[in-house]
Structures are given as structure tokens and as C-alpha cells.
Amino acid sequence: MGSEMCIRDSPGMAQYQRKVDSLMAIYDVAPQFVPTIKQAMALRGLGLEPFCAPPVLPSTPKETQQVRALLQQAGLLD
Numbered sequence: 001m002g003s004e005m006c007i008r009d010s011p012g013m014a015q016y017q018r019k020v021d022s023l024m025a026i027y028d029v030a031p032q033f034v035p036t037i038k039q040a041m042a043l044r045g046l047g048l049e050p051f052c053a054p055p056v057l058p059s060t061p062k063e064t065q066q067v068r069a070l071l072q073q074a075g076l077l078d
Contacts, residue, residue: 019074029066035059040067044076 030036035052039059042050050058059067071077 022074023070025070026067029070030059030063032056036063036067039064040071043068043071 026036026040027033032052035050035056035058038048038052039050041048043064052058068077
């Protein structure tokens with residue numbers, strides 16, 4: 001039954017895969033991934049503060065804007 005579900009929903013799976021593929025660009029936003037993903041989660045309203053312990057620096061305003069744009073393009077933010 002499981003493989004039949006996958007075959008029947010191939011268009012849906014392809015749509016989600018394209019979304020995941022577009023979000024992979026988040027790895028290119030900043031040299032350190034943790035502040036970037038924390039910023040993304042905060043922007044999505046997951047109740048998380050985008051702070052990191054030193055020596056890790058928080059996302060810059062430019063990086064935050066890049067993350068916001070990626071999330072908007074993926075339909076994850078208004």
C-alpha cells in the first residue's frame with residue numbers, strides 16, 4: 001500500500017521536493033549555519049530567539065533579509 005501511495009502522489013512529492021531544493025540555498029547565506037537556521041525558525045514564528053552563544057555571531061541584517069526572501073519564495077512567509 002505504501003508504494004502505491006507514493007506512485008499516486010508523484011506530482012505532490014515533486015512539488016515538495018522543489019520546495020526543499022529551493023530552500024537548500026539557505027546554506028549559502030552565511031558561513032555559519034546555526035545562526036541562519038535559527039533566524040529562519042524565528043522568522044517563521046516558532047517561538048525561538050535567533051541568538052547564539054559566543055563566539056558564534058548572530059545573522060546580520062543582510063543575512064536576515066536573504067533568509068526572509070528564501071522563505072517567501074518557498075511560500076513559507078507572507
